Each structure stands twice: as structure tokens, then as C-alpha cells.
Amino acid sequence: MIVCQNCKSQQPDGSIFCSECGTQLPLINSAQTQKFSPNTDQLQISGPYANQIPKQTGTWISLHLLDSGNILAFSEQLEFTLGRLSDNQPIEPDVDLSPFKAFDNGVSRLHAVIKNIEGSAILIDLGSSNGTYVNGIRIMPNVEQRLRHGDIVALGKLKMQVVLS
Amino acid sequence: MQKSSQDYYALLGIPRSSAPDEIRRAYLKAAKKLHPDINTAPGETEMFMDVQQAYQVLSDPVRRSSYDANLPPEKNTPAAIDKRILVSRKSLSQIKEPQLVYVLIDMEPSLEMLDTIGYIPLNLCLVLDNSTSMKGEKLETAKQTAIELIRRLKPQDIFSVVAFNDRAEVIIPSSRQSNPVKMEKNIRQIQTSGGTEILQGLQTGLDEINRYLNTKSVNHIILITDGKTYGDEQACYDLAKQAANRGISLTGLGIGSGWNDIFLEKLANLTGGTSMLAPQAKDIEKLLIEKFSNLSKTFAENVMLYYKLDKSVEINYAFRLHPITDLIQSGSPLRLGPILQNWPFSVLIEFKVSPKELESEFFTLMEGKIEVSASNIPLPVPSMPIEIVLAIKEMDDSSGTLYEANRAGDYEPPPSAIIQALSKLTLYRLQEKARNEMALGNYGKATEHLQKLATRLLAQGERSLAKTVIFEIENIETTKTYSEYGAKQIKYGTRALLLPEETKK
Structure with missing residues (x-):
């Protein structure tokens, strides 16, 4: 799961753009997303x-x-x-x-x-x-x-x- | 002993340029199939030995290079079509959630082919709404454009015109343009009356097409309307499906805001065709002439994608980015539509892989073939096998984090062509979302999505479309309805963003 940092919606692993707000998602996969906390x-x-x-x-x-x-x-x-x-x-x-x-x-x-x-x-x-x-x-x-x-x-x-x- | 004529690459069914992991995969697959334990058919044990031998040679870089050096040159016939298949990721993660994979299929006629191909004659029928609402500039422009098209026909083209309201009338019967003066006169005499019953027009138009139906022609209907049809939608869809099976495709051209774009779009999509919006009467001419010129530059009438998916895989959607930007009707096979001579062909597919125990090293996302029907090419285009295989990334069980190699940074970003395509397609899909939410009466959600859409449009420099969206948000907030005008402008406007840069406008 990738959490869109813009609208906070959850996007499936492998998504490239957020389907809720159209923002480009980080180009990383789920396990890294969870570790990444700006x-x-x-x-x-x-x-x-x-x-x-x-x-x-x-x-x-x-x-x-x-x-x-x-x-x-x-x-x-x-x-x-x-x-x-x-x-x-x-x-x-x-x-x-x-x-x-x-x-x-x-x-x-x-x-x-x-x-x-x-x-x-x-x-x-x-x-x-x-x-x-x-x-x-x-x-x-x-x-x-x-x-x-x-x-x-x-x-x-x-x-x-x-x-x- | 090694047979001197043995081509190891052919044996394993792989191209000579294959990378080591492709060789390994092909070997594992062949070995599984031919293993003596499960296979007792005569001759297969020998083949199993050959496969073993082939792998031993090809998997060893030194032996492979000396083997390659002694291979007779490949007999290569120039391919009719250049194709490229890009995949958004090289591997799947072993996680208990659904994952997405995007596949982009690009094709274009090879240069050698473009020099040699002939012209595919048209078998074209214009089905023109002449109900009362078309009165005035709309009908006059459509008539004028129809006359213009007659002048552009080639001697071998077949052309017909049908006018319909609540009944249909053949204005020009299907024929070669033996008497253009009379044809023009007939068109000028079309008057408006009555309501809009699309089934009538469609049926009569198909009858005209059928009279000269030929698999070696581009059999096409252009349906022009400004209104809605009531009650006969399902019958129209059934007709469209039959037409598609006989090799007839359809374009729907809607004028203004009062027509039913969802209906016309589906009708066209069922045949591999598309719907278009003419915001005003004066836009009819340009769109029709453009459509006509694209039809006459057909390289391959139709492309079909036959596929098999693992039961954990489904196709969320398939979208043709160009030449004819539109959603592709789901189902197997996928009817991908025509390839033009002057425009690249590009289709994007979103796959969803549901969680499952991924035990082997590889996962076959899709297996199938692409079949191209191109009747103007002397030799039939051989079917192109397509197989998309992903590696499976291991998880470190103890911590739930990904395998070391991934952290070390060998994660590869998706190909930029896929990112480019999705950056635009995402906007189209936001619009679609908002529209579906409006249909469900979910105004808050719909305006929220339109706001996000407006923001992204501004960020991409699409100011006038963004303005239309913001205007529509205000409209929805006050009237709780999505205006027919706004809905179509936003839909066809975001769709137009997908066209390649140089063809916009």
C-alpha cells in the first residue's frame, strides 16, 4: 500500500499516480513508503x-x-x-x-x-x-x-x- | 552428440538476443514440460536431452559466444510491424495486498512496409440525424461536409448516406460515386423533421454497408447526432456487436451538449471505434474531414489481443492512447482497433494482481498473442506472441521489510513513457470518477475530485480547461447537477490531453 502524501488516500502497491487526487506518487514501493516519514x-x-x-x-x-x-x-x-x-x-x-x-x-x-x-x-x-x-x-x-x-x-x-x- | 543443425535458440523458443535470465526461464519451462518423469511420449526424452544440452551451452557465456559465432545467419524477413512492450515494474512484491502493473503496447508499421503497401478502399456510410433539433447551421454544415467528402473519395471507395429521425431514409444508396452531381443534389435536399431514433438510422446504415461488405475494405459508419435516443439503446448495442463481428466499426459524432455521450461512446467502443464531441456546428467540418482522412490512411483494419490470465490477475481497464483515444471495451479478446499509417498506435493496460502465494521465482502476468488484420499487405502479418513475466521479490520474513537488494537501490522506476501516459490518463479518470459520483448523487465527493482535477490541470498549464472545471464546480454547488455542457467539455477536453504533442489543437 502506498499512502498518497497529498490527499492521504491509500493506493495499491505499484500505483504511479494517485487515483483520488492525480498527484504523482513517490517512485518507491510499499515497504519503503512505510519507512519513509518526512x-x-x-x-x-x-x-x-x-x-x-x-x-x-x-x-x-x-x-x-x-x-x-x-x-x-x-x-x-x-x-x-x-x-x-x-x-x-x-x-x-x-x-x-x-x-x-x-x-x-x-x-x-x-x-x-x-x-x-x-x-x-x-x-x-x-x-x-x-x-x-x-x-x-x-x-x-x-x-x-x-x-x-x-x-x-x-x-x-x-x-x-x-x-x- | 550435438546435431550440427540444431538451433538452440529455436529449440527453447527465444530470440538470439535473449538475456541470461530469459534463457533460464525458457529452459525451466521446457524442462518442466518435457521431463521424463511426467512424459513418456516417444521422442520427448530425446528432446529433453537436447534442451539440457542447449541450456548447458547457452548459460555459459564462453560456450555461448563460441556457439553464436558458428551459427548460420538468421533467415529474417522484415517485420511488417514494429512493436514495443513496456512494463511498469520488473517484479512483484510478496505482500498480502493487491498490486498494480501497467503495460504499454506501442506499434507502428515498419518503414519497409510503408513503402510497399497499397490503399485500402473505404466502404463508408454517413448516418445523419435530421430530426427537428438539427435544423439550421448544424444540418447545413453536416450536409456541406458530406458533399466535401464526396469530392475526396477515390474511384474504388464505396459511399452511402442515410438520414434518420424517427424513421430512416437512404439518401445515397451504397455505390461508387458514379454520379457525384446527383449525389450532391440528394444531399442538399435533406430537410429536418421528427425526433431521434438512432436504432432506425443504425439499422439502415448497416444495411447499406452490408451491400458491399468486404473484408478487404475499411467498413465504417459515422453516426452524426445532436440528440438522445430513448428505449432502443440495448437494441443498438446488439446491432453494434453484430457489426463488429462482421468487421464494421463505428464513429459517433455528437454535436453540442444535448446528446448522450455515454450511450454513443459505448456504441462506438463495442466496434473498436470512438465518440467525438463537436462543441458547435462549425466544428463538424474539421472533425469529419479529419476522421475521413484517418480512415483513408488505415494501415491495419484491426488489432486483436487474445490473452490468458492467471486467476489472481484481472484487467482493470485498457485504454487506447492513440490514434483513436478511447477506452477499450473489456472482454477477451480485446478489440484494440486500427493501426494508421501516419500515427503510432499505443495502448495502456492496468492489471490488478490479487494477493496469492507466489512461490516460484517468476510470475506470468499475461500470456497471449496479438493478431493484426491488414488486408493491404501481401503476406498476412504473423501473430505476435506476447508473454509478460515478472520476477518475484522475496520478503525478509522476520521484519516484513523488503529484501536487501531492493533497499540497496536496484529498484527501477517505471519507463518514462508509462509515467507520461499515466500523468494524462489519471486526469481523464478523475473526471470519470466525478461523473460517476454525480450519477450516484454524491455531490461532495464529485466536486472534491473536480477540484483536484482543476489543480492538476493548472499545474500542467491547461488553463482554459481548468477554468471550465472550476466553473462546473460552482455550478454543481448551486444546482446539484452536472451540466451536460460541462460534462462533455471536461470529458473530451481531458481526453484530448492524451494526444501526442504535435497533433494537439
Whole structure:
């Protein structure tokens, strides 16, 4: 059994996407899922795979938040949306950046998505109000932008550095 | 003594490129079948010895390579079809829960074949709803497009048109287009009246197709309607099943929001065909012409998958991703539909394996064959055996955790083609879920699923479809009904996501 980290529903072993919410499930099998318990409480991140330990095996990308010094590391999930939760609206990002002053920094509710496409980290702005910047240059919405190790990404004014492994 | 002509690979029934574990598996299978203890038929003991001999040679890398070096070259005839079968996982876990396995079957005509094939003539019937609701732009566009199709026919094509309301009328009898001027005139004279009785139109359309029914043609009905039929649904399904058995397939084109997509979809699926949505009258032309051009680029009229499953295995669903995106009606054999010349063919199947004592090293998920009927190829396409075998991963009994090798990281992620396909198909299935829940009156659950769908659509950059979904959520919350318009837009919109990137729009 795989527990979907997004909606907590139980999915049969071998599932690749959650049949309840459409989120991509961690690419691991059941026995490992049970052992895997991301330490998200401390950070109060609703996003499923964010956790504080960047050296987790299999981490392919981590985002180092420049203002707060927090590190968000991603290993199993090969695609995640970044944004902030707000009341009375149905859209939920995979990674909620509210704990990092997302609202004050102008992060949209569904701001951007990062995907791992055949080993490359791809960033797409999802038509956010305040834009997404890579190394200070605003990227076009809905256009794929390849991220390189060390890039500084800003969602609105919320800045983070990309560390690829 | 080794017989010089003996081909060990042929003996074991495996290709020369087989990996060591495939060789071992083939050997175990053959040895079990031929073992002298259970087999006393004359000659089989010798075969058992040969199999032993073959395995001894092929399982030893050194002996295998020297054996390979002396093998006469394989007599290879170019395959008519290139096929690829991907499986989401290489092994099953020994756990007491159901597990899923995805299989993706891709096929396309080989390049050699594309150069040599001929044209498969069409035997096509347009069955056109001319009930009162079609009045105006809808009927006029359909008529205009029908005339356009006549101009595109090739001399060897057979064409007919049937108009129906509560009764059916043959507008153009099944024929080669000997007199296009008269055909056009007949079409222009179609008027609207009466209600919609699809059985009438379907029956008359099939009669027309039957007059020139030929296994060497693409026998096809395109049913165009904007309304619902009442009471004759089951009779229509029965007709469709008969038609499918005679090699006739059907496309259902629904206009606007008042037609019954669930009915038309099932009707088409029973024949290996599909349903399409024309949101407005002006969309009829493009869809019809596209359909026509695909029909005339048929490479193989039909592909069937015959299979046997272990009793612990069932098929949850089979879905054709392209060329004709649609659910495949369940049953054995699976009618996978046609292969086109210009579009790859791709089918995804979800298997559920129920818990069972998995004692041996391997588990056969599916065993069967793919049969392709392609009448324009000079030689029949040989049937393609398909066997999907998974390894069984051992569990460490004491702790219940998986075997060491797995933790060490030899877990392989599913092939990216399967992930890609599922990332879109999951959205279509969320939509389906919401719709089923609405039918059961479970509004809360339905809107919840639509919300998740909207989120995923936004994340994939599908803004306008996401907007339609959000609009529908509000509609359901206020009216407690799923609007016919929204239901169809969302269904056919999520389905369209499955088309390959370059063909979208």
C-alpha cells in the first residue's frame, strides 16, 4: 500500500499516480513508503516531500531559501507545484510556502511547477501575478525553463537557490 | 552428440538476443514440460536431452559466444510491424495486498512496409440525424461536409448516406460515386423533421454497408447526432456487436451538449471505434474531414489481443492512447482497433494482481498473442506472441521489510513513457470518477475530485480547461447537477490531453 502524501488516500502497491487526487506518487514501493516519514511537522510544510534533510538519498533537487535559511529537498517526487495555501479556494499546491512569508513576498497560490524531465530540472511559471525570475530575469509564463545548479529562482520576491544533485 | 543443425535458440523458443535470465526461464519451462518423469511420449526424452544440452551451452557465456559465432545467419524477413512492450515494474512484491502493473503496447508499421503497401478502399456510410433539433447551421454544415467528402473519395471507395429521425431514409444508396452531381443534389435536399431514433438510422446504415461488405475494405459508419435516443439503446448495442463481428466499426459524432455521450461512446467502443464531441456546428467540418482522412490512411483494419490470465490477475481497464483515444471495451479478446499509417498506435493496460502465494521465482502476468488484420499487405502479418513475466521479490520474513537488494537501490522506476501516459490518463479518470459520483448523487465527493482535477490541470498549464472545471464546480454547488455542457467539455477536453504533442489543437 502506498499512502498518497497529498490527499492521504491509500493506493495499491505499484500505483504511479494517485487515483483520488492525480498527484504523482513517490517512485518507491510499499515497504519503503512505510519507512519513509518526512519530517514536515517542524517546518509546517503541507507539501508532501519537502523535508529538512538535504542529504536524503536520491535527492535530485533542493531549494535553499535565502531569507530564512530553510532547505526544501525533493527525492521521490519528480514533479511538484509551488505556491501558498489560502482559505476558501480549491487550488492546493504540492508545496505550501506560507511558512516562508509567501504572501508578503507576492507568491501566487499556484505559482510555478518544477519537473524532472529525463534528469533535467525544468521550471515553469504557471501564470503567476508577480512573476518568476531566474537569476534576476523574468521568465515567460507557461514556458519551460531549464534550471542549472546554483541558479537563483525568485517567486515574486521569495528567493531561493537551486542545488542539483 | 550435438546435431550440427540444431538451433538452440529455436529449440527453447527465444530470440538470439535473449538475456541470461530469459534463457533460464525458457529452459525451466521446457524442462518442466518435457521431463521424463511426467512424459513418456516417444521422442520427448530425446528432446529433453537436447534442451539440457542447449541450456548447458547457452548459460555459459564462453560456450555461448563460441556457439553464436558458428551459427548460420538468421533467415529474417522484415517485420511488417514494429512493436514495443513496456512494463511498469520488473517484479512483484510478496505482500498480502493487491498490486498494480501497467503495460504499454506501442506499434507502428515498419518503414519497409510503408513503402510497399497499397490503399485500402473505404466502404463508408454517413448516418445523419435530421430530426427537428438539427435544423439550421448544424444540418447545413453536416450536409456541406458530406458533399466535401464526396469530392475526396477515390474511384474504388464505396459511399452511402442515410438520414434518420424517427424513421430512416437512404439518401445515397451504397455505390461508387458514379454520379457525384446527383449525389450532391440528394444531399442538399435533406430537410429536418421528427425526433431521434438512432436504432432506425443504425439499422439502415448497416444495411447499406452490408451491400458491399468486404473484408478487404475499411467498413465504417459515422453516426452524426445532436440528440438522445430513448428505449432502443440495448437494441443498438446488439446491432453494434453484430457489426463488429462482421468487421464494421463505428464513429459517433455528437454535436453540442444535448446528446448522450455515454450511450454513443459505448456504441462506438463495442466496434473498436470512438465518440467525438463537436462543441458547435462549425466544428463538424474539421472533425469529419479529419476522421475521413484517418480512415483513408488505415494501415491495419484491426488489432486483436487474445490473452490468458492467471486467476489472481484481472484487467482493470485498457485504454487506447492513440490514434483513436478511447477506452477499450473489456472482454477477451480485446478489440484494440486500427493501426494508421501516419500515427503510432499505443495502448495502456492496468492489471490488478490479487494477493496469492507466489512461490516460484517468476510470475506470468499475461500470456497471449496479438493478431493484426491488414488486408493491404501481401503476406498476412504473423501473430505476435506476447508473454509478460515478472520476477518475484522475496520478503525478509522476520521484519516484513523488503529484501536487501531492493533497499540497496536496484529498484527501477517505471519507463518514462508509462509515467507520461499515466500523468494524462489519471486526469481523464478523475473526471470519470466525478461523473460517476454525480450519477450516484454524491455531490461532495464529485466536486472534491473536480477540484483536484482543476489543480492538476493548472499545474500542467491547461488553463482554459481548468477554468471550465472550476466553473462546473460552482455550478454543481448551486444546482446539484452536472451540466451536460460541462460534462462533455471536461470529458473530451481531458481526453484530448492524451494526444501526442504535435497533433494537439
